[in-house]
Amino acid sequence: MNIDTNKLREIAKRATPGPWKWWTGNSAKRLTAGRGPDGGVLHTTMVRRDHADVACGVADVDHISAVDPTTVLALLDQVERLQFENAQLSALIDIPKLQDFAKAVVLEATHQ
Numbered sequence: 001m002n003i004d005t006n007k008l009r010e011i012a013k014r015a016t017p018g019p020w021k022w023w024t025g026n027s028a029k030r031l032t033a034g035r036g037p038d039g040g041v042l043h044t045t046m047v048r049r050d051h052a053d054v055a056c057g058v059a060d061v062d063h064i065s066a067v068d069p070t071t072v073l074a075l076l077d078q079v080e081r082l083q084f085e086n087a088q089l090s091a092l093i094d095i096p097k098l099q100d101f102a103k104a105v106v107l108e109a110t111h112q
Contacts, residue, residue, distance in 0.1 A: 001074040008066055015063035016041050028052075 031042035042056045
């Protein structure tokens with residue numbers, strides 16, 4: 001899966017800042033952004049009698065849609081792969097030997 005991290009970053013920056021928490025009151029759940037039970041991320045509204053709907057800002061809808069389980073798992077796979085590669089590369093680099101090599105190159109370059 002190819003993840004457009006720049007697009008995800010844009011979407012996340014436009015969304016309501018977190019952390020988000022669920023609140024329940026009057027038999028209705030609300031997703032809030034830490035500003036109390038009606039914090040404004042997602043809440044139910046009554047459109048007409050016996051028909052409830054949810055209200056959510058466009059930026060938050062985009063964010064919720066973009067951060068689906070498949071995307072999160074792919075991002076975690078990418079993080080784990082990069083951590084593994086970083087550990088392998090770090091193990092290959094022996095700092096004292098690298099410093100000795102750099103000194104030898106500098107000495108050789110100054111004697112020519």
